[in-house]
Amino acid sequence: MNKYSIDKLPGDVRLELARKHKKLRKQKGLSQNELAERSGVSLGSLKRFETKGQVSLESLLKLVFVLGRLSDFERVLEADNDLKHIEKLFDSKKKS
Structure with missing residues (x-):
């Protein structure tokens, strides 16, 4: 964790x-062997992921x-569905 922030680093x-x-x-x-075989990911890649996160x-x-x-x-990088920022655009136009 960054010593200057509470946010996690990549x-x-x-x-x-x-x-x-x-x-x-x-x-x-x-086992690592079983998962590697079933997924089609090399055992080396699986081991590297589980030890180094790469x-x-x-x-x-x-x-x-x-x-x-x-x-x-499926929800990673999903766009924000909050429409409040769009509503503010229309509200500001009404006041003009």
Whole structure:
């Protein structure tokens, strides 16, 4: 974590994802070899992800698909559906 901010840094999030992934894999009773085979991700890539948090997006999505958690990524980068900022634009035009 950045010593000047309470926000997490990308590296913090990366390592946290790796830790959560490893825990979920173990909860599902899968070895690294089994998950690598089922997902089509190389064992080396899987090991690197679980130790260093480094993985391609494609490989990460393949891994979480096998773990039944691909839907967790569907909301990532979703546009904000809050229309209040649009309503403010119209309100300001009425006052003119």
